[in-house]
């Protein structure tokens with residue numbers, strides 16, 4: 232991996248220089264080598280009561296959210312996962328690039344088969360240039376609703392943040408709560424062609440907060456001292472929605488996004504997509520009291536109704552003052568349909584792009600892809616597809632009119648062992664036909680997609696540009712938070728309407744674009760990203776809305792090896808969970824619908 236290699240070499244020079252300096256100062260540099268950490272994750276069910284109902288959820292170590300993984304930049308973590316649940320699960324380390332190590336990336340049927348009940352598997356999670364906050368979550372079925380937790384990546388010993396050292400910190404995991412047995416419901420809904428489950432509320436650190444039934448007694452509370460600056464590590468672990476988040480009376484200064492630092496942005500609210508993580512500074516200089524932090528859905532589907540839930544937690548100043556009045560609510564938390572608030576916030580994200588935190592935006596693009604991200608329909612039977620009535624038979628989502636189907640042997644194994652029959656390498660770089668993507672009325676044929684396990688193969692070190700184009704097909708115009716495994720990418724441009732190949736590239740930010748692992752394609756708009764394909768292996772990319780992923784808005788990059796061992800996919804670990812007995816895995820199915828497509832969006 233030349234990219235990672237160069238980085239290491241560069242830091243070696245720095246290390247040598249710093250060692251000399253520290254030795255002169257009489258200190259011994261203990262941070263020259265990275266640390267190794269070990270975690271045991273036991274998947275087991277626990278009983279909880281929420282919304283006045285007793286529920287059973289699958290957790291890691293009985294914790295919800297799950298345990299925080301704490302490392303320093305460049306460390307390695309071994310996570311031994313033992314499954315005491317009732318169904319197969321995989322775990323993913325979201326935003327951790329794992330150089331050459333797809334084997335521990337986790338997406339089910341892409342890099343591994345499920346860890347079955349009673350079985351265990353050890354993930355080797357290799358950190359490289361990430362610093363700040365990331366997260367881990369299950370990557371099979373919809374299990375990530377309750378199987379997730381934060382990853383805290385501190386600066387290497389002897390280095391510090393690009394901002395004043397905070398006086399304290401707290402992890403804030405934003406989640407969504409589903410009433411009933413989500414795993415069972417997804418399976419049943421696919422069998423019976425019913426609508427997919429919708430969440431029943433938003434969680435902050437596992438609690439719904441004061442505005443939900445039977446929840447007031449368990450609201451998450453965080454004590455702060457007056458006159459301090461705290462680092463909040465915020466994770467959007469919500470399954471199917473984007474969120475606005477704000478703290479009453481206090482501005483939020485965003486200093487990091489997706490495990491990379493950014494130029495500080497001070498806002499009264501933030502918007503995070505599922506998959507995004509943010510490092511946020513909070514200065515506690517307001518009148519001592521208690522203040523709500525609150526989350527609210529950011530919704531972009533035209534016909535959908537905002538769910539109206541408010542997740543909440545409470546910040547309490549320590550000290551002697553009157554606690555009797557109820558906490559203040561952040562009245563400037565944007566409304567659910569406030570597109571301007573969301574796009575304004577995302578547009579403010581910029582990399583530090585300085586000597587200590589340089590950017591390396593690819594300039595000479597060697598692989599260019601133009602990808603429509605779209606709601607689609609599949610014909611239940613090609614000969615029985617009632618397109619003229621404006622409807623196929625089966626609701627799906629797609630990229631370039633290909634709706635992904637998981638194979639029953641993971642892509643990584645099939646690729647590494649050169650076994651044919653599980654995937655093809657013909658994922659299209661362009662839509663099959665060009666059309667007015669964002670027009671409300673459309674030829675129904677345009678929405679018809681094919682199912683396939685089609686991957687895109689990249690040569691090592693290709694400079695890749697992808698333009699994601701949102702569409703209005705099936706009245707399904709919406710934002711899509713696109714996530715790439717194994718990489719962080721630069722967001723060089725975004726805009727409304729159809730991408731214009733002549734005028735839009737002129738607007739690209741090639742100077743200090745944000746480097747992220749997840750970013751929204753604006754509703755009825757486009758997103759341009761760039762990265763160097765310097766991490767060999769098999770890497771999933773997909774919309775991070777679970778319903779869109781389930782419906783097929785995903786595919787895979789196979790990045791070929793470079794010339795050396797260091798630039799090649801590592802050999803597999805001695806044990807991988809076996810791939811047997813999955814002919815009916817739910818993610819290989821799609822389901823038909825009988826009602827109006829709008830019910831499902």
Ligand SMILES: [Cu+2]
Pocket residue numbers: 710711712774775776779784
């Ligand atoms: Cu999506």
